Amino acid sequence: MCRWLAYSGTPMLLDTVLYRPEHSLINQSLHARMGVESTNGDGFGIGWYSTDGDGTPAVFRDVAPAWNNRNLRELSAHVRSPLFFAHVRASTGSAVQQTNCHPFRHGRWLWMHNGAIAEFPRLQRDLCMAVDPALFPFIEGSTDSEVMFYLAVTLGLDQDVPGAVARMAGLVEHVGKGHGVPDPLQMTVAVSDGERVWAFRYSSQGRSRSLFYSSRAEAVRRLHPELDYLSEISDETRMVVSEPLGDLPGVWNELPESSYAAIPSGPDTDYFPFSADIP
Structure with a gap:
């Protein structure tokens, strides 16, 4: 499937995170350790917010593999951002084209996904019909991931991110089971409005793809002075990743099954329970 990361915190050059770690996302595009496929070469994308922008993110996507893209290398060495997404893609059947590369953008929102809607061609019409007609023209590609995004926007992303994602997941499961698909949804999802990042790990089977979050910065400083x-x-700087960027002890924590994280996080917990809201 895919590998992705979300960064939020002190403004950072993108290449510090994308290229420099021992097991960077660029390395994962060729040598993923925990994905269904070890190679994620069906395109890539980055999306970032600037400190002096209008609140909407910039997006750069390409169908070329991330590991040898000179434009990505050039851009990431010069763009500094306090919040950015990056995604390397392994297609689950949809076309390798720019409009199918993540992250997806609508207004101030960024969205990226690893996973799949099982038997999506059978469910696609019913799911697309549930998208707000005013939003439907913004769907440019053919992926299940983009439809999931616009369903979440339709179902209240602007008002309640966890609730909207739960309603989206519930709708996918409801439609899937109506078509005889017993376990329709597999997802790790990241979504941001430029102020916060939410990351979700959920699947209908209860065996979701890998997802990890970084420990609090003060804890990492104590462990690795x-x-x-x-x-x-x-102290607010955190990352969420499909798989760890290195092997430093105490840095990476697996997000539990059927849960979500929010960054910046509250003082009491790093994650919360998550379940699909079946209509």
């Missing part, structure tokens, strides 16, 4: 660069990042 030898890492000078940690003194430069804020």
